[in-house]
Amino acid sequence: MTGWLASFLNHPATYLKWGWFQISISNLIVILIMLALFAAAILIKFPKGRE
Amino acid sequence: MSTPTHEMWTARLRSSWQRNLPIEKLLPDDQPAYVASWIYVFGVATIAALGVIIASGIVLAFQGPAWYHTSDIGNFTNSIHFWSVQMFFAFMVIHLWGKFWMAAWRGNRVRTWITGAVAFVVSIATAFTGYLVQTNFDSQWISFEAKDGFNSVGVGAWFTVTNLGQMLLLHVAFLPLILGVLTLVHVLMVRRRGVVPPIDAVPANLEVRK
Structure with missing residues (x-):
């Protein structure tokens, strides 16, 4: 594996900290993707099935 | 003298299954519009x-x-x-x-909700034991960190995260079996009660989509 993904995955996680709260960037990305999927599932129209 | 058929447990189970989960509900080909x-x-x-x-x-x-x-x-x-x-x-x-x-527990679906919630908890335990049986330095690190946590709440002697044999059997046999059964029961309950309608559904929404 090469490139930015390799340098991102092959190093210890980077953490964001706000006081008592801390989260790794990896976990934050996963949670943001899940929230985006949830929003998309509600907002995007389902294709029409059999009529 | 033989027992009348209608009192046999097999007959009671059969009639209960046919009443609650007929094959049309188990394998539907249509769903409501919502x-x-x-x-x-x-x-x-x-x-x-x-x-x-x-x-x-x-x-x-x-x-x-x-x-x-x-x-x-x-x-x-x-x-x-x-x-x-x-x-x-x-x-x-x-x-x-x-x-x-x-609010998917509406319409007598509370047991569907509970089996889903328990399946979620069992999934966490299954994933955790999976991290412990990777057989690498990562699993060694996780188990040695986790043992202190489990020992501090007094379950370390019974649930020993550094015991690879115990964790492996829990991960590949016991927990998947429990999760599989819970998933099956959860799906059968969804089939029995049907997919929960939206909170603001009107009767026209509840019609089966052809």
């Missing part, structure tokens, strides 16, 4: 991910750590197992969010 939404896709996406987890897990179990740590195809299968677990949890949590905000 099911035509992407938010209803995440339950079956979770089951699909579980299928990939089980299939890749069976391959890992047969081939063993010496294969999945050293060969390219072994590493690939190991990654398939890991990433399908990530997708399983992501889909399951989105399914949970959707069902929570539509």
